[in-house]
Amino acid sequence: MTAVITQPPRTAGGFGTRGRVALVAVLLATFMGLLDASIVTVAVPSIQRGLNASFGEVQFVSAGYTLAYAVGLVTGGRLGDLYGRRRMFLVGVVLFVLASLVCAAAPSAAALIGARVLQGLSAAVMLPQVLSIIQHGFTGPARATALGCYGATVGLASITGQVAGGALLAWNPFDLGWRSAFLVNVPIGALALAIAARTVPESRGTRARLDLPGAGLLALALVALLLPPVQGQGLRTVAGGLAAAVAALALFALVERRQVDPLVPMRLLAQRRMVRGLLTVLAFYAGNAGFLLLLAYHLQSGIGLDPMGSGLVFTPLGIAFAVTSLMGRRRSSLVCGTILMAIGLAGVLTVVLAAPEAGQAGWLLPALTLSGTGQGLVAAPLIGKVLAGVDPADAGAASGVLLTATQVANAAGVALIGGLFAHALGAAPGSPAASFPDYVHATAVTTTAVLALAVITGFLVHER
Structure with missing residues (x-):
């Protein structure tokens, strides 16, 4: 029987050699969950053709995962607090691998959508436990190193998904087509499960019951907030969803204040550091998500690169992200990082406006x-800044709130930056009606907006 640890171990700043191996296991699961979101984006056109799906159905192949993941994150984190973070992590990995197999075998678009929703819910159980395990198991410099490894994994997964997706579709092993994009999760998940079962220690917060009314209201609020933008609905529908989400969140806050065991302890949101950190997360990730979207359209529809070529242009960004995530262990790197982001985005803006069409892809690489x-x-x-000072008993809830804020930021960035891009383009992105100068104008306008978000991020991370 596994011993339950309720306070972080303090030996050597972490949990030794076994802890480092455990870190590899949870980071493998992180890589798998994030890889799945990006690799499927590249495979969407092939899925649509292979299953004879409508555009709305194929949209929900991606949106179903994102929505289920975001809706379940806080509840998934709280389940780890209540029933054990190791236990819920292992359950999440098993469910994710099984859902991946169902996705690969899906005979229809409806079956694939259902399996993708299950995948998203499985990720919502699995991934909040990763940050909780890191927060609980590592202290001091070891925690900073572990969080750096986590950040590097995020960067590698997002870029690897685009490159690997294009490579798998081009290679087409065993004539599997788009189904191979889901089957890659099986060996990764099996390895993570085998290592984690032997090395990750159990921990949990105060034993209590799950706040079902709070979980329901939060899910309702997030569906209302995220469903319209991830489906590409119009401004009026998005605004209506936002109004419904605000009302549901107000009711959620009222209910939570009266709960003995709330889903989100209000003491978390009473911490000025955490609130400021969450606002920083919203600005940072909204800008990043919007930038990836607009640049993908510029590279593929504006310049004319194929998905593989576009993914290769993104590769230096992903590698630099991964390498410097391991270096950015000090809070002082936050300000330095936002300055470099702003300079890089200004470089992208300059290249887009000044470089000729034939050479833009190459000139973009340094920026x-x-x-x-x-x-x-x-x-x-930034992760450490948000979670600093959180009581170990609330580690799962805090991790769920952080990851939910990240997903909200991603959805908002894609919706708002994507909408601004389409408006500036004057046509549907990808439409043959738009010329290269049109894409130059739209990319310049939206890159300026992303640059503004980078400046806001710099302002928020600056400690006064």
Whole structure:
């Protein structure tokens, strides 16, 4: 029987050699969960053709995962607090691998959508436990190193997904087509499960019951907030969803204040450091998500690169992000990182406006490397900034809130920056009606907006 640890171990700043192996296991699961979100994006056109799906159905292949993941994160984190973070992590990995197999075998679009929703819910159980395990198991410099490794994993997964997705579709092993994009999760998940079962120690917060009314209201609020933008609905629908989400969140806050065991302890949101950190997360990740979207359209529809070529242009950004995530262990790197982000984005803006169409992809590489360097310096210490001072009993809830804020930021960035891009383009992105000068104008306008978000991020991380 596994012993339950209720206070972080203090030996050597972490849990020794076994702890480092455990870190590898939880980071493998993190890589798998984030890889799945990006690799499927590349495979969407093939899925649509292979299953004879409508555009709305294929949209929800991606949106179903994102929505289920975001809706379940806080509840998933709280389940770890209540029933054991190791236990819920292992359950999440098993469910994710099984859902991946169902996705790969899906005979229809409806079956694939259902499996993707299950995948998202499985990720919501699995991934909040990762940050909780790191917060609980490591202290001092060891925790900073572990968070740096986490940030590096995030960067590698996001870029690897785009490159690997294009490579798998081009290679088409065993004539599996798009189904191979889901089957890659099986060996990764099996390895993570085998290592974690032997090395990750059990921990939990105060034993209590799950706040079902709070979970229901929060899920309702997040569905209302995220469903319209992830489905690409119009401004009126998005605004209506936002109004419904605000009302549901107000009721959620009222209910939580009266709960003995709330889903989100209000003491978390009473901490000025955490609130400021969450606002920083919203600005940082909204800008990053919007930037990836607009640049993908510029590279593929504006310049004419194929998905594989576009993914290769993104690669220096991802590598720089991963490498500097391991370096950005100090809070001082937050300000330095935002400055580098801003300089890199200004470089992208200059290249887009000044470089000829034929040479833009090459000229973008240095600017993207600089931007990725800045992002990596911000990502890891930002996580530590948000979670610093959180009671170990609330580690799961706090991790769920942090990851939910990240997902909200991603959805908002794609919706708002994507909407601004389409408006500035004057046509549907990808439409043959738009010319290269049109894409130059739209990319310049939206890159300026992303640059403004980087400046806001710098202002928020600056300690006064």
